[in-house]
Amino acid sequence: MSTQEIVKEYYGQQLQSSDDLKTSACCDISQVPGWLKTLLAKIHPEVLSRYYGCGLVCPPLLEGCRVLDLGSGTGRDVYALAQLVGETGEVIGVDMTDEQLAIAENYREYHAEAFGYSNVTFVKGYLETLDELGFEDASFDVIVSNCVINLCTDKAAVLNSIGRLLKPGGEFYFSDVYADRRVPESVKNDPVLYGECLGGALYWNDFLNLSKQNGFADPRLVEDRPLDVTDPKLAAKVGNIRFYSATYRLFKLDELEPDCEEYGQAVIYKGTVPEHPNNFLLDGHHDIETGKVFPVCGNTWRMLHDSRFSEHFEYIGDFSNHFGLFDGCGKTLPFREGEAAPLDEPSSCC
Numbered sequence: 516m517s518t519q520e521i522v523k524e525y526y527g528q529q530l531q532s533s534d535d536l537k538t539s540a541c542c543d544i545s546q547v548p549g550w551l552k553t554l555l556a557k558i559h560p561e562v563l564s565r566y567y568g569c570g571l572v573c574p575p576l577l578e579g580c581r582v583l584d585l586g587s588g589t590g591r592d593v594y595a596l597a598q599l600v601g602e603t604g605e606v607i608g609v610d611m612t613d614e615q616l617a618i619a620e621n622y623r624e625y626h627a628e629a630f631g632y633s634n635v636t637f638v639k640g641y642l643e644t645l646d647e648l649g650f651e652d653a654s655f656d657v658i659v660s661n662c663v664i665n666l667c668t669d670k671a672a673v674l675n676s677i678g679r680l681l682k683p684g685g686e687f688y689f690s691d692v693y694a695d696r697r698v699p700e701s702v703k704n705d706p707v708l709y710g711e712c713l714g715g716a717l718y719w720n721d722f723l724n725l726s727k728q729n730g731f732a733d734p735r736l737v738e739d740r741p742l743d744v745t746d747p748k749l750a751a752k753v754g755n756i757r758f759y760s761a762t763y764r765l766f767k768l769d770e771l772e773p774d775c776e777e778y779g780q781a782v783i784y785k786g787t788v789p790e791h792p793n794n795f796l797l798d799g800h801h802d803i804e805t806g807k808v809f810p811v812c813g814n815t816w817r818m819l820h821d822s823r824f825s826e827h828f829e830y831i832g833d834f835s836n837h838f839g840l841f842d843g844c845g846k847t848l849p850f851r852e853g854e855a856a857p858l859d860e861p862s863s864c865c
């Protein structure tokens with residue numbers, strides 16, 4: 516069986532609900548924010564019960580956007596995003612597994628009635644050959660994915676297609692699983708570990724380099740948490756490898772530089788992004804308070820100025836003077852250390 520067949524079988528036949536997962540890797544144990552609870556309340560229980568994501572993939576300011584969800588499963592995120600993009604936006608989910616797509620499709624009408632409009636499509640396809648699905652170049656504002664890239668056999672091809680499909684200034688906003696080292700063949704070749712999103716997980720620094728090689732010069736880490744492999748047999752197989760769930764955002768901006776460079780620039784957040792009156796969280800290092808002069812590197816300046824966030828900031832400075840590397844442009848393990856949250860936490864598997 517090919518790796519894709521193993522994954523299809525795992526998600527199409529072996530798993531029946533989030534409860535069947537054997538580790539916490541594909542299971543979102545972070546606290547669900549109130550605004551998301553409101554959106555989830557409108558989603559059909561069968562779709563929710565087959566959620567296998569590992570994070571939140573709903574960035575702010577989506578109204579009117581065209582969004583693509585890679586590995587959309589039974590559609591939980593698609594149906595949440597459909598509410599955020601609204602009637603003037605559109606969300607397309609792509610998945611390779613018939614059983615997952617059938618459930619997603621089955622509830623399309625149900626959600627159209629619940630939302631009062633129909634703005635969702637599901638497409639069968641492989642992410643490694645996204646180019647065959649007929650999407651136009653530069654036709655998506657945002658591409659999301661939740662616990663899927665680790666399952667892909669050709670991650671470079673997927674990133675490359677994402678770069679082609681995003682509009683300039685668009686972003687790939689996605690949650691996935693990463694390892695603190697390269698995963699050995701014994702782990703990679705174990706079908707359960709692979710299906711559980713561990714075997715195919717990238718070593719975090721390989722991911723950063725792969726992103727840079729495929730046109731995303733400055734990946735930004737939004738949030739992360741350590742994962743616990745609680746099944747004793749699986750834990751023995753992975754040994755000392757530590758796994759993390761992390762949400763990154765990769766902006767498609769050709770002018771981004773390999774490092775954060777200092778040009779003496781700053782921004783002021785106007786507090787105008789809906790639901791975010793007090794601060795704007797670009798990433799884990801940039802929680803920008805409303806009204807405050809916030810010094811930024813050239814790349815951050817461009818991520819705000821040349822994206823859909825542009826009009827929500829005031830901009831100070833330009834690129835005419837260079838002052839060297841921006842302070843704190845670090846290169847160490849980006850994830851927070853600490854214990855993985857216990858599996859029996861009440862918020863487990865929202």
Ligand SMILES: C[S@@+](CC[C@H](N)C(=O)[O-])C[C@H]1O[C@@H](n2cnc3c(N)ncnc32)[C@H](O)[C@@H]1O
Nearest residue numbers: 566567568586587588610611612641642661666
């Ligand atoms: C861990 S589940 C996540 C599903 C969904 N994102 C969610 O949060 O519930 C992985 C999904 O990705 C799909 N998938 C995995 N590899 C794929 C590939 N190479 N091409 C297309 N879909 C893929 C699987 O069929 C499965 O539905």
